[in-house]
Amino acid sequence: MIKIMIVEDDEVIASGLEYALQAEGFETVLCTSVSSGKQAIEQETFDLCLLDITLPDGTGYELCKRIREKSDAPVIFLTALEDEVNVVMGLDMGADDYITKPFRLRELISRIHSVLRRYQKPQEDLKGYTIGHIRINRQEAKVYKNNLEVALTALEYKLLLTFIQNEGQVLSRAQLLEGIWDVAGDFVNDNTLTVYIKRIRDKLEEDPQKPKIIKTVRGLGYKLGD
Template structure:
């Protein structure tokens, strides 16, 4: 079980990290909003729960909560030094699952963690968002976004790009691609048609289709997306 812990007080953060480790939780520790945002953008699929300090030197736990919830529905617990109704209500309205006021006992925090995890029925969840550079694929919606703006793809274009996304870092030959997409919508896809669809995808997704950085050609072998 992996927890994203965002706490700017290094003494508190160190103590929490150690205590959570003793409870068999793995932690990803961030001391500011910038580093936490980077984790949320690139590694949120690895995170099972977030513990967010509300007041950070370069931002707010509220903003981080909103960012997390846009990408995955995972439990969030706020840490705060303020114990007033306004902050509690605001945090819960934004989607937080619980709220704990500093100072607190570690056993109380662990109890709350276990409670919200049970509430979420921690069965493995399918990956619903795939990010490739500035491209995001929402597999639940069946939509693709570039710089947070939807890119309109045909069913076959979407299927082809999803094949690449599910094999990040792998070189896929033209034969392998044809085997996977030829029967979509009952249309036969030949080698020339595949070339056309690769070209269309590059025109829609690449910043410079003439010098693609997302769908890369591996000469003599095929294509590759991702490192």
């Protein structure tokens, strides 16, 4: 599961962020100051960091600098400051994006997904990927079940890759639709997504009624295997 550190001292904003991100299937760790943020950085590994710039005991820039010393985890700044100098300063320090308060949670989540996609392993790394009795050759864009090729449509194949690229993460229906948007355009909506997942299960699962490859996580979405 993707772990996100939130550093925000406004209790209302912080609780809203935690709720929204957890609903998307992310694990969150909330800090309210530079000192608690630094402590979290030393103790845990994060896949992405959301940093408020103005904090009670310093600035998010200090945390960004420390994060960059330890890892290449993407950083998104949250701030009420609209001055262009602050935007440039944050980006120069290694931030990946910058969003000004007040913002819509849906917009922030979209930006998070966009940043995480840029940090994903190259598609070539998926060559030879296997899960159970299924093998995928990304270079040839072919899928095999028990060493026999399975014919998937372009949309089914892209949907399967979306699961693989987010292995271990619970994906909401909105995330899955976003992952296949460039293939599906307006032709797939929330209702028909269920049909495509069923088709993939019928083609790949040994027992589609008891799926082991694409599992349903009740109330949250779907995930790839265990």
